[in-house]
Amino acid sequence: MLHISRSLTKLLGELKKLPSVGDKTALRLAFHLLKSPENLSALAESLLEVRDGVRFCSTCFGITESDPCHLCTTPRDDASICVVEEPQDILAMERCQAFKGRYHVLHGALSPLNGVTPGQLRIAELLQRLEKGLVKEVLLATNFTVEGEATALYLTRLIKPLSIKVTRLAHGIPIGSDLEYVDAATVQRAVEGRSEL
């Protein structure tokens, strides 16, 4: 990259660290921001605000500006906890409005090959919350990947002995799908979990 200013080169480097941003996208974003200095300032300031204002809730480990967070303090069903991998998964759950209980964010999933062991996830904190005896059901909403499934299995083995019901999100055909194009493993799970009409 010839004849480009030092600070712009640095900005391009930072932009390229973002997911799915390569050389061309970084250039496009940088020149877009250069064209509107007020957007550039607003973006920089809101980044700093997020850095200084957003933290993890000490109860559920979701993101929040006030600790404990909104979801831990508003009246909700204390008898159920939904366990998710990442803070953004709470948004996906809240969007469907089907779950009325509390949340717990693990901040990852078990992945021994990548060096992620139970000690690095917020599992001890989850067990502490369960020990209080209020919780009757733990809904495991980790991702449906190898790591997410392994984490769900691991947690099931830990939680079941506490005589707490452990549930998992249903597998099945996504709404609006054409059966022809759904993968075999999903169809198999949908048959196993079929419901009577």
Add this chain to the structure above:
Amino acid sequence: MLHISRSLTKLLGELKKLPSVGDKTALRLAFHLLKSPENLSALAESLLEVRDGVRFCSTCFGITESDPCHLCTTPRDDASICVVEEPQDILAMERCQAFKGRYHVLHGALSPLNGVTPGQLRIAELLQRLEKGLVKEVLLATNFTVEGEATALYLTRLIKPLSIKVTRLAHGIPIGSDLEYVDAATVQRAVEGRSEL
């Protein structure tokens, strides 16, 4: 967007102003940055550095940190000026290393329907540079869009009476193209501009 912090909502709003960033991409970028606070700080700081350090060169109106810019001060061919629409077009020209002269950035192209008139482009400044009598050739490298072609035509009419040669980048078949898939207008221009072997 339920239960999300105020500063994060603001950041999502700013990210969505970027080209081809929608709701989902903004969320992905924001949570990616939240996961690595050092990247978040570095991005914010480099944005501020660019805002404070990068300006337009007072000669060619390209971007620079020192005025006049590197391209205007290093030894290059003073007899030719390449006219481009945007600062990033200089990068595309420099990448090919086929042009050894100076540059001039118009900061846009004529577009009467969008309210872009000659007065809003750096055309007066271009004419001032030409009046010094050093320039023998102006290479018009505006985009090959309706606006870019109109701007090239407009500039040709202004510059030709000064007895300066006005040239335009060649039209033709892109390298590596399959003739079958090249549009008719491009093939027509390639035939008109055919060269003897």
